[in-house]
Amino acid sequence: MSITDQEEEPASAERPLRTPRARTxxxxxxxxxxxxxxxxxxxxPGLPTDTSLAVRQWDELYRLYVGLGFDVRLIEPLAGLPDMVYAANGAFVIGNIAYGASFAYPERQPEAPAYRAWLRGEGFEVVAPRAVNEGEGDFLLVGETILAGTGFRSSSASHREVAEVYGREVLTLRLVDPSFYHLDTALAVLDDTxxxxxxxxxxxAFDADSRALLAExxxxxxxxxxDDAAVLGLNxxxxxxxxxxxxxxxxxARQLRDHGYEAMGVDLSELLLGGGGVKCCTLELRR
Incomplete structure (x- = not known):
């Protein structure tokens, strides 16, 4: 559903026109x-977790995507991998080439071969990584440029590797706040055209050099x-x-409306207990 104020704001001729593009x-x-x-x-781990609530909240996100005309593919969840729901971390995909993940923590490492196998089965060219990286959690495509996060999970070596794989400009951004341990928790791509x-x-969330680079x-x-970042609003x-x-x-949401977007809110509060939100649950498949 759209997030709106109690009173509708008047339309502004200064707001840019935004064009949606269906995603896979x-x-x-x-x-x-x-x-x-x-x-x-x-x-x-000391707090209770409601798996059935997590599924219901996730279903809301799934239905929202389908309603927007997205082509939503599903990978089979595997027992013993509770964080597999955060599909964005499983790979990074551009032009039918999937750069596979290599997780920093052993608890998540078995997810990587599962995602690589699924991608191969769907006809993607899968590149096995040499460097530690957590997929689209730390790699975001903006235009022709890849923004790449480091500091907590993905290594800077993976930035060089992803540049070789795709032959694109890669901008390294260093994260300094452990609450924003992936790039996609601290930065959102609104228009990648x-x-x-x-x-x-x-x-x-970023060091001084990264802030200067982003501002420029x-x-x-x-x-x-x-406050909005603290509920993973940027995810x-x-x-x-x-x-x-x-x-x-x-x-x-208000800022997005002011810039010509439609903000659509979902409650993923249960999945937030694992440190993930909307983007964490979403891996874009770019053919």
Whole structure:
């Protein structure tokens, strides 16, 4: 559903026109979701986890994508891999080439071959990684450029590797706040169209050099406040017009409307207990 204020704001002629583009995405139903270990600050195995609620919330996101005309593919969830629901971490895909993941923590490492096998079965050319990386959690495509996160999970060596695989410019961004341990928790791609690149991000999540680089490259970016980032509001997915975000990220929704987007809120509060949100559940498959 759209996130709106109590009163409709008047239309503004200054708001840019946004064009949606249907996406193909991979998702994994959280049938085995649980928090049984701690590999990020969001996780606390001592708190109760409701797997059935996680599935119901995930189903809302799935239905929203289908309603937007997305081609949603599903990978079979495997018992013993509670974080497999965070499909974005399974690979990075551009032009039918899938750069596979190599997880930093042993608890998640068995996910990587499962995602590589699925991608091969769907006809993608799969590149096995040499360097530690966590897929689209730390690699985001904006126009022709790959933004690449490091500091907590993916290594800087994986940035060089992904540049070799795709032959594209790669900009390294260093994350410094452990609550935003993947790039896609601190930065959202709103429009990835070459020539119309637009992003949103949380400045304090990055070191000084990365903040300067982002400010220079994307001067019109939306700067999101800490309250919205704290509910993983930036862990969002956009088709260029509709931006699916955490339903509690209310000011971010307002900022999106001011920039000509339609903000669509979903409640993934149960999956937030594992440190993931909308984008974590969504791996884009770019043919």
């Amino acid at each position: 995405v991979l998702m994994c139903r959280p049938e085995h979701f649980d928090v049984v270990y701690r590999i990020n600050p969001w996780m606390n 070459p020539g119309r690149e637009h992003i949103a991000y949380l400045p304090p 490259r994307y001067p019109d970016a939306i700067l999101v406040d800490g 969002a997915f956009s088709d260029g017009y509709h931006v699916v975000i955490a339903s509690r990220a209310l000011d971010f």
